[in-house]
Amino acid sequence: MTRQPRQPPAQRSAxxxxxxxxxxxxxxxxxxxxxxxxxxxxxxxxxxxAVTVAGHTVAIVRRAGxxxxxIVRLEGVEDRSQAQALRGMExxxxxxxxxxxxxxxxxxxxxxxxxxxxxxQLLGTVIRLIELPSCEALEVRPPAxxxxxxxxxxxxxxxxxxxxxRRIEVDGEFLDLGGRGGPAGGQGS
Numbered sequence: 001m002t003r004q005p006r007q008p009p010a011q012r013s014a015x016x017x018x019x020x021x022x023x024x025x026x027x028x029x030x031x032x033x034x035x036x037x038x039x040x041x042x043x044x045x046x047x048x049x050a051v052t053v054a055g056h057t058v059a060i061v062r063r064a065g066x067x068x069x070x071i072v073r074l075e076g077v078e079d080r081s082q083a084q085a086l087r088g089m090e091x092x093x094x095x096x097x098x099x100x101x102x103x104x105x106x107x108x109x110x111x112x113x114x115x116x117x118x119x120x121q122l123l124g125t126v127i128r129l130i131e132l133p134s135c136e137a138l139e140v141r142p143p144a145x146x147x148x149x150x151x152x153x154x155x156x157x158x159x160x161x162x163x164x165x166r167r168i169e170v171d172g173e174f175l176d177l178g179g180r181g182g183p184a185g186g187q188g189s
Contacts, residue, residue, distance in 0.1 A: 019092040020044060020107060022051060023070075028084050033077035034062055037091065039131075042067040044093045052092040110163045116140045116151065118172030124149060126168065138168065151175060 022044035026036035037045060045051075047063040051074065058075040065071035077083055101107065108129035116123045116138065124140040127148065138151040151157055151170055159169040 019052065020095050020098055020109065022091040022093045025053065025083070025086040025089045025091065027087065028080045029065075029071045031080050032062075032073060033079050033083045034064070034071050034073040035077075035083040035086070036065065037070045037072055040068070040070050042070055044098060045070050045072055045091075049093060050097065052094075053086060053089050104161070106161065106163060111138065111161070111168065113166065114161075114163065115167045116149075116170055117167060118170055118175075118177060121172070123170065123172070123177070129153075149175075 021039075021041065023037035023040035026038040028035050045060060045063060047060055049060050050057050051060060052058075053074065056076075058077075060072050061075050062073035063070065073083075077086065095107070095109075098107070111126050111129055114126045116126060122143055124142040127139045127141050130137045130139055130150070132152075134152075136153045138153065140149040140151055142149060151168075156174045157170055159171055161168050
Protein backbone atom coordinates (compact mmCIF):
# COMPACT_ATOMS: atom_id res chain seq x y z
CA MET A 1 0.00 0.00 0.00
CA THR A 2 1.34 3.43 -0.85
CA ARG A 3 1.14 6.22 1.68
CA GLN A 4 -0.06 9.73 0.94
CA PRO A 5 2.91 12.07 1.16
CA ARG A 6 1.07 14.65 3.28
CA GLN A 7 0.63 12.25 6.20
CA PRO A 8 3.28 10.53 8.30
CA PRO A 9 2.93 6.72 8.34
CA ALA A 10 1.57 6.75 11.90
CA GLN A 11 -1.56 8.53 10.65
CA ARG A 12 -2.48 5.93 8.07
CA SER A 13 -4.63 3.02 9.12
CA ALA A 14 -4.10 -0.46 7.73
CA UNK A 15 -7.83 -0.51 6.93
CA UNK A 16 -7.75 2.75 4.97
CA UNK A 17 -9.25 2.09 1.56
CA UNK A 18 -6.94 2.89 -1.36
CA UNK A 19 -9.86 4.41 -3.30
CA UNK A 20 -11.88 7.56 -2.60
CA UNK A 21 -15.49 7.93 -3.79
CA UNK A 22 -15.75 10.84 -6.24
CA UNK A 23 -19.50 10.58 -6.92
CA UNK A 24 -21.94 8.47 -8.89
CA UNK A 25 -22.81 8.40 -12.55
CA UNK A 26 -26.01 10.38 -13.00
CA UNK A 27 -28.24 11.00 -15.99
CA UNK A 28 -26.67 11.42 -19.42
CA UNK A 29 -26.02 14.94 -20.73
CA UNK A 30 -26.11 15.31 -24.50
CA UNK A 31 -25.24 12.66 -27.05
CA UNK A 32 -21.44 12.32 -26.68
CA UNK A 33 -21.37 10.08 -23.57
CA UNK A 34 -21.19 12.91 -21.02
CA UNK A 35 -23.17 12.59 -17.80
CA UNK A 36 -23.95 14.48 -14.62
CA UNK A 37 -22.23 13.31 -11.45
CA UNK A 38 -24.42 12.92 -8.38
CA UNK A 39 -23.02 13.31 -4.86
CA UNK A 40 -19.85 14.80 -6.38
CA UNK A 41 -16.53 15.43 -4.72
CA UNK A 42 -15.55 17.97 -7.31
CA UNK A 43 -11.91 18.17 -6.20
CA UNK A 44 -11.47 14.61 -7.41
CA UNK A 45 -13.20 15.15 -10.76
CA UNK A 46 -10.54 16.99 -12.73
CA UNK A 47 -9.82 16.80 -16.44
CA UNK A 48 -7.36 13.97 -17.04
CA UNK A 49 -7.90 12.33 -13.63
CA ALA A 50 -8.07 8.53 -13.62
CA VAL A 51 -11.34 7.17 -12.24
CA THR A 52 -12.48 3.62 -11.72
CA VAL A 53 -16.04 2.73 -12.68
CA ALA A 54 -17.49 -0.74 -13.25
CA GLY A 55 -14.06 -2.28 -12.64
CA HIS A 56 -12.29 -0.25 -15.33
CA THR A 57 -9.91 2.67 -14.78
CA VAL A 58 -10.26 5.41 -17.39
CA ALA A 59 -9.46 9.10 -17.73
CA ILE A 60 -11.87 12.00 -17.51
CA VAL A 61 -11.75 13.50 -21.02
CA ARG A 62 -14.34 16.24 -20.50
CA ARG A 63 -15.18 18.30 -17.42
CA ALA A 64 -17.96 20.91 -17.55
CA GLY A 65 -20.90 22.04 -15.44
CA UNK A 66 -20.50 23.45 -11.94
CA UNK A 67 -18.88 22.30 -8.72
CA UNK A 68 -22.31 21.23 -7.42
CA UNK A 69 -23.44 19.65 -10.70
CA UNK A 70 -20.37 18.55 -12.62
CA ILE A 71 -20.66 17.03 -16.07
CA VAL A 72 -17.96 14.59 -17.14
CA ARG A 73 -17.20 12.26 -20.02
CA LEU A 74 -14.97 9.26 -19.59
CA GLU A 75 -12.50 7.79 -22.04
CA GLY A 76 -14.26 5.05 -24.01
CA VAL A 77 -17.79 6.27 -23.26
CA GLU A 78 -18.78 7.56 -26.68
CA ASP A 79 -22.56 7.96 -26.64
CA ARG A 80 -25.64 8.49 -24.55
CA SER A 81 -26.52 4.79 -24.29
CA GLN A 82 -23.06 3.93 -22.91
CA ALA A 83 -23.41 6.70 -20.31
CA GLN A 84 -26.91 5.44 -19.42
CA ALA A 85 -25.52 1.90 -18.92
CA LEU A 86 -23.21 3.28 -16.19
CA ARG A 87 -25.94 5.23 -14.41
CA GLY A 88 -25.87 4.76 -10.63
CA MET A 89 -22.35 3.31 -10.55
CA GLU A 90 -19.78 4.78 -8.19
CA UNK A 91 -16.78 6.70 -9.50
CA UNK A 92 -13.61 6.00 -7.48
CA UNK A 93 -10.23 7.77 -7.49
CA UNK A 94 -6.95 6.38 -6.20
CA UNK A 95 -6.33 8.04 -2.82
CA UNK A 96 -2.68 8.59 -3.70
CA UNK A 97 -3.78 10.77 -6.63
CA UNK A 98 -6.12 12.92 -4.56
CA UNK A 99 -5.20 16.58 -4.15
CA UNK A 100 -3.80 17.67 -0.81
CA UNK A 101 -6.40 19.05 1.56
CA UNK A 102 -6.15 22.30 3.43
CA UNK A 103 -5.65 22.86 7.13
CA UNK A 104 -8.51 21.37 9.20
CA UNK A 105 -9.80 19.27 6.26
CA UNK A 106 -9.97 15.48 6.13
CA UNK A 107 -11.21 12.82 3.77
CA UNK A 108 -14.13 10.84 5.19
CA UNK A 109 -12.12 7.61 5.38
CA UNK A 110 -9.58 9.34 7.63
CA UNK A 111 -12.31 9.93 10.24
CA UNK A 112 -14.13 6.59 9.96
CA UNK A 113 -13.24 4.36 12.89
CA UNK A 114 -12.05 7.23 15.11
CA UNK A 115 -13.18 7.18 18.75
CA UNK A 116 -15.42 10.13 19.67
CA UNK A 117 -14.90 11.42 23.19
CA UNK A 118 -16.37 14.09 25.45
CA UNK A 119 -13.50 14.55 27.89
CA UNK A 120 -12.69 11.00 28.98
CA GLN A 121 -16.16 9.64 28.17
CA LEU A 122 -16.27 7.46 25.05
CA LEU A 123 -19.38 8.38 23.05
CA GLY A 124 -18.75 5.89 20.26
CA THR A 125 -16.96 5.33 16.98
CA VAL A 126 -17.37 7.21 13.70
CA ILE A 127 -19.26 5.06 11.20
CA ARG A 128 -19.26 7.57 8.35
CA LEU A 129 -19.36 11.21 7.37
CA ILE A 130 -22.75 12.45 6.18
CA GLU A 131 -23.32 15.51 4.02
CA LEU A 132 -26.26 17.50 5.37
CA PRO A 133 -27.73 20.64 3.77
CA SER A 134 -26.08 22.97 6.30
CA CYS A 135 -22.87 21.08 7.17
CA GLU A 136 -21.25 17.68 7.30
CA ALA A 137 -21.88 15.46 10.32
CA LEU A 138 -20.23 12.44 11.86
CA GLU A 139 -22.48 9.42 12.35
CA VAL A 140 -21.30 7.89 15.61
CA ARG A 141 -22.20 4.41 16.86
CA PRO A 142 -22.35 4.37 20.69
CA PRO A 143 -20.51 1.50 22.42
CA ALA A 144 -23.72 0.16 24.02
CA UNK A 145 -25.38 -0.29 20.62
CA UNK A 146 -27.87 2.56 21.11
CA UNK A 147 -29.14 4.61 18.19
CA UNK A 148 -26.37 6.37 16.25
CA UNK A 149 -25.55 9.92 17.25
CA UNK A 150 -25.04 12.72 14.69
CA UNK A 151 -22.27 15.17 15.52
CA UNK A 152 -22.20 18.25 13.29
CA UNK A 153 -18.73 19.16 11.99
CA UNK A 154 -18.98 22.70 13.32
CA UNK A 155 -16.54 24.62 15.50
CA UNK A 156 -18.85 24.66 18.54
CA UNK A 157 -19.31 20.87 18.53
CA UNK A 158 -15.79 19.70 17.65
CA UNK A 159 -12.92 20.47 20.02
CA UNK A 160 -10.20 18.52 18.18
CA UNK A 161 -9.82 16.12 15.28
CA UNK A 162 -6.78 13.90 15.78
CA UNK A 163 -6.72 11.24 13.04
CA UNK A 164 -3.16 10.20 13.96
CA UNK A 165 -4.45 9.28 17.42
CA ARG A 166 -7.72 7.87 15.97
CA ARG A 167 -9.80 10.21 18.15
CA ILE A 168 -12.16 13.15 17.85
CA GLU A 169 -12.91 15.29 20.88
CA VAL A 170 -16.34 16.91 21.09
CA ASP A 171 -18.22 19.28 23.39
CA GLY A 172 -20.95 17.18 25.00
CA GLU A 173 -22.58 20.25 26.55
CA PHE A 174 -22.99 21.87 23.13
CA LEU A 175 -24.37 18.57 21.79
CA ASP A 176 -26.78 18.36 24.79
CA LEU A 177 -25.64 14.84 25.68
CA GLY A 178 -26.57 15.08 29.34
CA GLY A 179 -23.45 13.12 30.37
CA ARG A 180 -24.94 9.82 29.26
CA GLY A 181 -23.28 9.38 25.85
CA GLY A 182 -26.59 10.00 24.12
CA PRO A 183 -29.03 12.83 23.46
CA ALA A 184 -30.61 14.28 26.59
CA GLY A 185 -33.82 15.47 24.97
CA GLY A 186 -37.02 13.47 25.44
CA GLN A 187 -35.67 11.42 28.37
CA GLY A 188 -37.13 13.43 31.23
CA SER A 189 -34.27 15.91 31.48
